[in-house]
Structures are given as structure tokens and as C-alpha cells.
Amino acid sequence: MKKTAVITGASRGIGRACAVALARCGFDVLINYRIDSQAAETTASICREYGARAFTFCADVSDEKKVREMFDFAERELGGVGALVNNAGVSSDGLFCDISRAEYERVFDVNVWGQVVCAREAARRMVREQCGKIVNISSMWGIVGASCEVVYSASKAAVIGLTKALAKELAPSGITVNCVAPGVIDTDMNACYDKATMDDLCEQTPLGRLGKAEDVAGAVAFLLGDGGDFITGEVLRVDGGFVI
Ligand code: NAP
Numbered sequence: 001m002k003k004t005a006v007i008t009g010a011s012r013g014i015g016r017a018c019a020v021a022l023a024r025c026g027f028d029v030l031i032n033y034r035i036d037s038q039a040a041e042t043t044a045s046i047c048r049e050y051g052a053r054a055f056t057f058c059a060d061v062s063d064e065k066k067v068r069e070m071f072d073f074a075e076r077e078l079g080g081v082g083a084l085v086n087n088a089g090v091s092s093d094g095l096f097c098d099i100s101r102a103e104y105e106r107v108f109d110v111n112v113w114g115q116v117v118c119a120r121e122a123a124r125r126m127v128r129e130q131c132g133k134i135v136n137i138s139s140m141w142g143i144v145g146a147s148c149e150v151v152y153s154a155s156k157a158a159v160i161g162l163t164k165a166l167a168k169e170l171a172p173s174g175i176t177v178n179c180v181a182p183g184v185i186d187t188d189m190n191a192c193y194d195k196a197t198m199d200d201l202c203e204q205t206p207l208g209r210l211g212k213a214e215d216v217a218g219a220v221a222f223l224l225g226d227g228g229d230f231i232t233g234e235v236l237r238v239d240g241g242f243v244i
Contacts, residue, residue: 002082009088011039013187017213021221023052061114071121084122086115111155167233176232183239185211206241
């Protein structure tokens with residue numbers, strides 16, 4: 001497998017940590033972002049410090065046309081797409097009774113359709129090569145469900161279904177598809193919560209701390225490395241024991 005990877009939503013947080021972890025493991029990387037080009041460029045600079053070739057590409061993962069252009073660019077500049085980290089995602093909270101169609105679509109467009117489109121573009125290229133590895137980022141809430149995050153939880157449960165079905169379909173082509181389900185990770189995504197809520201979540205985590213983006217990136221790098229060669233359809237929790 002070519003050591004080249006597309007990482008979506010890599011301008012910050014878990015996506016940035018994944019890009020850096022992969023660069024450290026010898027991957028050349030394409031850093032996808034939606035808004036913050038400067039932040040994406042910072043990710044690329046860090047990756048280059050580890051000797052990787054690193055490119056940035058602006059694309060909303062729910063935009064089919066842009067995503068196709070992004071994978072064409074990756075193929076051209078990186079010389080192929082060996083791995084995909086389907087990381088870009090948005091959160092959503094609020095009472096279930098207040099959910100609107102627009103909010104449902106906003107969340108599912110990015111968290112599910114975005115992963116479908118990126119995985120499809122990656123798979124088309126990987127099938128040609130008869131090898132490749134895909135890791136989809138879900139959430140522990142996709143396993144156990146979170147109160148007041150019903151649509152988000154449903155979208156992350158869909159990611160688990162997508163992973164398992166795609167793993168079966170792509171295995172005969174030598175492609176693995178796995179899923180990482182993070183617990184509470186200290187990134188911008190949780191910046192909306194007050195200290196009391198974060199302390200409470202920390203207390204509910206048996207390992208007694210919040211996760212770091214690097215904790216998730218380590219699991220992703222493992223699955224995309226040689227250690228993941230015979231693992232497919234797996235849901236790997238990185239949650240400090242929250243969901244035991
Ligand atoms: P984050 O800090 O909010 O970063 C989200 C990233 O996704 C940003 O780079 C953002 O780029 C990008 N993004 C959002 N919508 C996009 C779109 N439509 N197209 C392309 N890029 C888009 O979040 P994070 O905590 O690192 O989360 C990363 C993934 O882990 C998500 O799938 C999330 O659901 C999952 N997760 C996180 C936690 C946690 O506790 N943090 C727990 C479980 C699962 P822009 O800034 O350009 O929009």
C-alpha cells in the first residue's frame with residue numbers, strides 16, 4: 001500500500017493530530033479543511049517537519065464535486081491514495097423535541113454523507129490498486145447514545161453501520177475499513193461545555209482524564225499501519241473506559 005493519506009477536517013483537533021501522527025509514520029498527507037486555510041497550513045507545516053510531503057485542500061466533505069476534485073488532486077500530487085481518515089464532523093445538541101429538518105440535514109450531510117462520498121472516492125481508487133485502508137471516526141455516543149445529542153448520536157451510529165458493511169464489501173479487494181470511536185476528547189468541539197459539565201464527564205471516565213487528540217491519532221495510525229493489516233470492520237473505542 002502506498003504510504004499516502006487523505007485526512008478530512010485536519011485543520012485542527014483530532015484531524016490535525018491524525019495528519020501529524022501519520023506524517024511521523026512516514027506517510028505523505030493531504031490535509032482537507034473547510035474554512036480555516038491558515039490553520040490547515042499550520043498542520044501541513046508540522047507534517048513537513050517530520051519529512052512528509054504535505055498539501056492542503058479546501059473542500060466541504062458533503063460537496064460531491066469538490067470531494068472528487070480533492071481525490072483527483074491527491075492522486076496527482078501524492079501519487080495515489082493509500083489511506084483515508086474520514087474525520088470531518090460537526091456536533092449538535094439540544095432537546096430532541098426541538099429538532100428541525102434543517103438541523104438533521106446539517107448533521108447527516110457532514111457526518112454521514114460526507115463520509116460516504118469520501119469513502120466512495122477513495123474506494124474507487126483503492127479497488128483499482130487492490131489495496132488501501134480506511135478509518136472512519138465515529139463516537140462512543142454512536143455506540144451508547146447521548147441524551148440531548150440524539151441526531152449526533154444517530155449519525156455516529158450510522159458511521160458504525162457504514163464501516164461494517166463497507167468492510168465486508170471491500171475486503172475481497174484487499175481494503176480494510178475500520179472505525180475509531182472516541183470518548184470525550186479535549187478539542188474545540190467541546191468548547192461549548194462549561195467547566196462543571198467537563199468535570200462531570202471526566203469523572204465518568206474510568207481513566208480519570210479527558211482524552212487528547214493524540215490519543216485518538218495513535219489508534220488511527222495503528223489501524224493504518226502494518227499492525228492493522230488483518231483488522232477490518234472493527235470499532236475501536238478510545239474513550240478511557242467510558243463505555244466499558
Ligand atoms: P473540531 O475540533 O470541531 O474539528 C472539526 C474539524 O472538521 C475541523 O477541522 C473542521 O474544519 C472540519 N469540518 C467540519 N465540517 C466540515 C466539512 N463539512 N467539510 C470539511 N471539513 C469540515 O472537532 P474534533 O473534536 O477534532 O472532531 C473530529 C471528529 O471526531 C469528528 O467527526 C467528531 O464527531 C469526532 N469526535 C470528537 C469527539 C470529541 O470529544 N472531540 C468525540 C467523539 C468523536 P473547519 O474549521 O474548516 O470547519
